[in-house]
Amino acid sequence: MIVFWILVAGLAGLALLFALAPLLGTSAAAEDQNEINLDEINLQLFKQKVAELDADLTTGKLDQSQYDAARQDLEREALNNIRGDQPKPAQATATAAESNAKLTARLLLVILPLLTVGLYLLLGNRDIIPMLATSAADQSLAARGHSGTAEGMPALDVLVKRLEERMQQTPNDVEGWVMLGRTYxxxxxxxxxxxxxxxxxxxxxxxxxxxxxxxxxxAANQDNNLQGRPSELIAQALKLNPEDVTARWLSGMSAFQRGQYNAAVVTWKNVLAELDPNSEDANQLRSSIANAEQRAGVPPEARQAAPRAAQTQNDNARNPADPRPNSQQTAELISDQPTEVATDTPTAEPNTTDQAAAGIQVTVSLSPSIADNAAPESTVFIYAKAAEGPPMPLAVQRIGVAALPATVRLDDSMAMMPTLKLSSFPQVIVGARVSSSGQALPQSGDLQGETGPIPSNSAEPVSISIDQVLP
Structure with a gap:
């Protein structure tokens, strides 16, 4: 009989284990299986970007110094995005739930054994005990086998799906929406x-x-055009954080797109003074500055001296006596300027400065069959976009119809976004479009010509004839 009661006590303990484990477990274990740790997505994105960098290094698109700089940027971004031990929005609720669970567990600890013994004395059968013990052991083994040791990380599309489901359940999680947007x-x-x-x-x-x-x-959904709503948001960001490098970089790009090249140069030189002069970002920014100065009519000797002078201003970047306008003044200068394209913009020429990135030389002409449809004051957008990838242009030049035929150069210095460059894609499509409205977005009645896919590092000049009318 002693053995019998030992078995009874063992089974009661086993029953308590199954009943109390979910109540006394950590809040992390009690979370819904659809709950996703945002660190997983950050890590997955980091691995994907590193793989792309490795491929670019292998194919020769990046040299070792460029690769190292880009890898360091990715690592810094990954460290900044890792949430780690940050508390979750539902932490207070989870704490209250844990308290209630522990109270319930204490009650069950007393009630369940008494109830088990009472029911057995009323309805019990000693022969059933071995069967119950075997069944409980089988269930325990099955539970351990089902949990697995999933050491691998889910695929990115699986993580995105789970994050989408999570955002439906927690629609007020700002960080979650930002992470979802970046992942898209x-x-x-x-x-x-x-x-x-x-x-x-x-x-x-x-x-x-x-x-x-x-x-x-x-901007990405309007051919990387920062005019309109994007410029308003950038100006708001500058008012909140006047020293933000990204905001100032984008405000310069917005001015550049409006044809306000001097304003773009002022903004970008202020940013350049705060960058590591040997970084990839600094090299790209110097090329953009040289391009803007060329369009603004700055003499070549001044264009060559400006980047070197900017590098020596790191120590004076925040000097109150510095005569250069600060970022807040620059934002006001840009926001107060008209949005029309300047009519006295010089004809674009190939960028011949030492800082110019490798690119494509493009000659554009207007077909005589539709020449009468193009007003001399209309704008011509000459662009390159990925043959397979995002639809927004990777590089853009803007000239007037009166300048046709013309030869221009498209390269990485004209990238609308630092992450989308001409050299980032193996094949591109080069095109030219006459816009009577001056808007970057294609409209019915615009005149256009495009090439088929060509290598992004092609050394051969490309010729485009504008000979189509958009429906």
């Missing part, structure tokens, strides 16, 4: 990226990083 960007789904970041902006309209990310998403 990586997957090159700019439409969904804009929608997700619009949610984040709605929840936190005064966060400068949310404003800038949202501005880039809107």
């Amino acid at each position: 960007f990586t997957m090159r789904d700019t439409t969904k990226a804009e929608a997700a970041l619009a949610k984040a902006h709605e929840l936190m309209p005064t966060d400068s990083q949310v404003l800038l990310t949202y501005a880039e998403a809107i």
